[in-house]
Amino acid sequence: MGNNSTLPSATRRLFLQRSLLALGAVAAAPAISAAAFADTSTGDAPALKLLNAEDYRILSVVTDTLIPRDGAFPLGALDVDLAARIDTYLEPEDTELLQGLRGALMFLEHQAPGLIGVDSPFSAMPQEQRESLLLTLRDAGGDATAVFAALRGISMFYFYTDEQAWPQFNYDGPLVKRGKPVYPQVRD
Amino acid sequence: MIIQGHEIFSPLKLKTHSVVVGSGAGGGVAAYHMASAGLDTVVLEEGGYFQAKDFNQREEDMMPALYRSAGRQMTTDGLIYVWQGSTFGGSTVINTADATPIEAEVLHHWQQKFGLNELTEDNLAASYERVYKTLNVHRLEEKILNRNNKVLLETANRLGYKAGVFNSNRKGCIGSGYCFQGCAYDAKQGTNLTYLPMASDLGARIYTDVRVDRIEPISGNRYRIHASVVERGTRRFRHPVEIDCERIIMAAGTVHTPAILKRSGLDKGLPQLGKNISLQPQIGLSATFPDSEKMTSWRGAPQSIYMSEFDDNHAEHGLGGFRMEGVGGMAGVFAQFSNKIGLDHKRMMEQFPSTHYSALLVPDQPSGSLDWEWAADGSVKPKIHYALTAEWKQRFKRGFKTAAGFLFEAGAKEINCNSPVFGSITSPDQLSRVDDFPLEPGLVALTSAHVQGSCRIGVNADQGVVDQNLKLHNLDNIYVVDGSVMPTTASTHTMIPIMVMADRAMHKLAQGA
Ligand SMILES: Cc1cc2nc3c(=O)[nH]c(=O)nc-3n(C[C@H](O)[C@H](O)[C@H](O)COP(=O)(O)OP(=O)(O)OC[C@H]3O[C@@H](n4cnc5c(N)ncnc54)[C@H](O)[C@@H]3O)c2cc1C
Numbered sequence: 069m070g071n072n073s074t075l076p077s078a079t080r081r082l083f084l085q086r087s088l089l090a091l092g093a094v095a096a097a098p099a100i101s102a103a104a105f106a107d108t109s110t111g112d113a114p115a116l117k118l119l120n121a122e123d124y125r126i127l128s129v130v131t132d133t134l135i136p137r138d139g140a141f142p143l144g145a146l147d148v149d150l151a152a153r154i155d156t157y158l159e160p161e162d163t164e165l166l167q168g169l170r171g172a173l174m175f176l177e178h179q180a181p182g183l184i185g186v187d188s189p190f191s192a193m194p195q196e197q198r199e200s201l202l203l204t205l206r207d208a209g210g211d212a213t214a215v216f217a218a219l220r221g222i223s224m225f226y227f228y229t230d231e232q233a234w235p236q237f238n239y240d241g242p243l244v245k246r247g248k249p250v251y252p253q254v255r256d
Numbered sequence: 257m258i259i260q261g262h263e264i265f266s267p268l269k270l271k272t273h274s275v276v277v278g279s280g281a282g283g284g285v286a287a288y289h290m291a292s293a294g295l296d297t298v299v300l301e302e303g304g305y306f307q308a309k310d311f312n313q314r315e316e317d318m319m320p321a322l323y324r325s326a327g328r329q330m331t332t333d334g335l336i337y338v339w340q341g342s343t344f345g346g347s348t349v350i351n352t353a354d355a356t357p358i359e360a361e362v363l364h365h366w367q368q369k370f371g372l373n374e375l376t377e378d379n380l381a382a383s384y385e386r387v388y389k390t391l392n393v394h395r396l397e398e399k400i401l402n403r404n405n406k407v408l409l410e411t412a413n414r415l416g417y418k419a420g421v422f423n424s425n426r427k428g429c430i431g432s433g434y435c436f437q438g439c440a441y442d443a444k445q446g447t448n449l450t451y452l453p454m455a456s457d458l459g460a461r462i463y464t465d466v467r468v469d470r471i472e473p474i475s476g477n478r479y480r481i482h483a484s485v486v487e488r489g490t491r492r493f494r495h496p497v498e499i500d501c502e503r504i505i506m507a508a509g510t511v512h513t514p515a516i517l518k519r520s521g522l523d524k525g526l527p528q529l530g531k532n533i534s535l536q537p538q539i540g541l542s543a544t545f546p547d548s549e550k551m552t553s554w555r556g557a558p559q560s561i562y563m564s565e566f567d568d569n570h571a572e573h574g575l576g577g578f579r580m581e582g583v584g585g586m587a588g589v590f591a592q593f594s595n596k597i598g599l600d601h602k603r604m605m606e607q608f609p610s611t612h613y614s615a616l617l618v619p620d621q622p623s624g625s626l627d628w629e630w631a632a633d634g635s636v637k638p639k640i641h642y643a644l645t646a647e648w649k650q651r652f653k654r655g656f657k658t659a660a661g662f663l664f665e666a667g668a669k670e671i672n673c674n675s676p677v678f679g680s681i682t683s684p685d686q687l688s689r690v691d692d693f694p695l696e697p698g699l700v701a702l703t704s705a706h707v708q709g710s711c712r713i714g715v716n717a718d719q720g721v722v723d724q725n726l727k728l729h730n731l732d733n734i735y736v737v738d739g740s741v742m743p744t745t746a747s748t749h750t751m752i753p754i755m756v757m758a759d760r761a762m763h764k765l766a767q768g769a
């Protein structure tokens with residue numbers, strides 16, 4: 069796939085929005101087959117709000133590549149089940165966001181490996197190769213970079229706001245310990 | 257009285273004298289003045305009612321609760337986040353409580369370029385006095401200044417640069433550091449704790465979770481407001497609201513006030529409506545210092561010190577140049593800075609306590625415009641069209657280089673920014689890389705916390721949407737008192753300018769002048 073011109077402009081503009089704070093994103097890249105977008109939910113991944121099992125599986129691998137275990141501190145994305153945490157913050161009304169996330173995951177899983185001449189899906193690649201593919205996307209420009217930025221943004225945001233991560237990066241976090249505000253429930 | 261949306265169970269019809277649309281900086285001031293004049297006043301606020309006990313100091317929870325579109329509102333090209341509050345108190349709930357006046361050069365610019373001769377420092381003086389008193393504006397106390405901000409002041413002093421400590425609208429601030437998430441201690445004196453309760457005490461009825469959809473002129477110089485009670489969070493339509501009134505004061509913010517006027521068909525004869533948008537875009541910078549230099553950016557007043565050596569304010573163009581201001585209290589947003597991933601990124605984050613964060617603010621000239629789409633349920637989807645000018649890009653790059661050089665001078669080892677592709681700068685001899693900085697959508701995330709324009713003041717309808725008393729040029733008894741009225745960006749921070757302009761106009765109106 070060419071990096072700069074395969075998406076319709078409106079879709080591409082959305083694609084360019086780069087973190088979950090802006091991943092208002094992609095409905096469907098034409099270069100990605102309709103089959104790849106099919107809901108492959110098997111119900112295997114428990115307690116997911118909006119992601120299906122396949123989204124969750126790929127997102128878990130992506131987050132593990134971006135925030136692996138060990139190095140400067142032991143905790144990695146898999147330890148906090150970051151993909152599941154991201155899922156809890158998706159809202160059903162955010163259809164564009166959800167579609168954007170799916171589009172980015174499908175692109176990465178099925179299309180991006182071709183950019184470095186690899187046949188297997190992203191999630192089947194070894195860690196080092198996955199990281200190097202992500203860096204290739206980063207430097208490629210166009211839609212590839214947009215996918216990199218979006219997945220990186222969402223992963224970093226929700227990992228480093230997770231209180232399990234705070235001691236790891238020497239952050240003692242909020243002074244108040246409370247849950248999220250509860251919105252009043254109304255039945256009309 | 258504050259009535260929350262979930263306390264309304266059926267369609268609502270009301271009659272009142274004055275309706276204020278929006279409860280932020282401008283709306284709060286207007287509500288107070290109308291109520292204090294003894295007028296039956298209703299305030300309608302689309303966002304929810306939250307109090308100190310609801311604020312949990314976490315970005316992932318508070319941005320969806322308090323920010324417009326959960327903080328995801330952007331320019332149409334995806335280059336600039338346009339942050340606005342959408343809650344009881346509007347953006348004054350989520351701002352960093354820096355209190356800056358309209359710059360004298362800006363007033364001169366408005367006089368010279370737009371003929372706004374009534375907006376002089378003298379004519380605004382009484383409003384400053386009233387607003388400052390109500391908000392408890394004072395110089396920030398030493399004890400809540402953190403190292404993250406002080407490093408700017410110390411370095412500036414060493415270099416002989418101009419810098420200073422902000423005035424602020426706080427009372428009893430403990431320096432928790434989480435102003436962007438709403439103040440859990442009722443220290444930040446937003447309209448939620450000042451003008452709105454004062455208006456309520458004087459009899460104003462304040463409805464939250466009620467979105468104004470359109471205005472219908474009815475007989476006898478009166479108006480009917482069509483609004484919707486919405487569900488908190490999802491903002492799904494619940495019940496219709498109709499309010500007949502004599503006067504409407506629009507304060508829904510720069511993006512939404514003109515949307516309501518447009519949808520109501522009240523834009524006829526107002527060619528400037530939706531135009532002349534300034535964003536004052538800024539970029540977040542991070543600078544890693546040696547381990548021994550603890551910045552602890554998340555504790556203390558997040559934005560307390562500015563370095564203003566390169567401000568370039570003139571009557572010819574208003575605000576110009578660029579400046580740096582410390583910033584803190586957003587670990588999740590800051591974790592996105594740099595282009596690193598994997599173990600490299602973890603190494604960088606491990607140094608979070610010794611990392612300094614600041615914003616590089618680069619004022620712009622009004623160059624954006626708005627248009628809108630409406631869904632069947634009346635909700636609006638704004639489109640913010642905005643293109644960076646060549647002159648701005650040049651100034652941005654000069655500002656970036658200067659700021660990075662300044663941070664190296666302060667002792668930084670490595671500098672990053674909110675771009676997922678622009679690599680770290682690790683020594684001053686790499687600053688020329690900034691010449692190729694990728695100012696492209698998707699390659700950098702700029703932020704605006706100061707969207708202004710769209711209903712600017714002008715001496716006539718060809719020039720502006722409202723007159724110098726903030727009344728619509730084409731209709732009686734409709735006023736606009738929010739950030740949309742600014743002809744150009746008013747100050748480095750916009751809350752006080754909006755409140756002062758609103759105070760002047762609403763005080764006059766309340767006095768029957
Ligand atoms: C993160 C952040 C930090 C900032 N920091 C500072 C600072 O330190 N100092 C400073 O001076 N300025 C700061 N500002 C800017 C300042 O707070 C705003 O410019 C100012 O509050 C804008 O006032 P306003 O009246 O135009 O709108 P707002 O205060 O944004 O209020 C508008 C209100 O109208 C409501 N509304 C919108 N549409 C409708 C509708 N259809 N019906 C009913 N209600 C509606 C919104 O929900 C919102 O609550 C900051 C802004 C942000 C976002």
Ligand code: SF4
Pocket residue numbers: 353426428429430431432433434435436438439440441442443444556557558
């Ligand atoms: S720093 Fe002060 S004003 Fe800001 S949230 Fe903390 S206590 Fe409130």
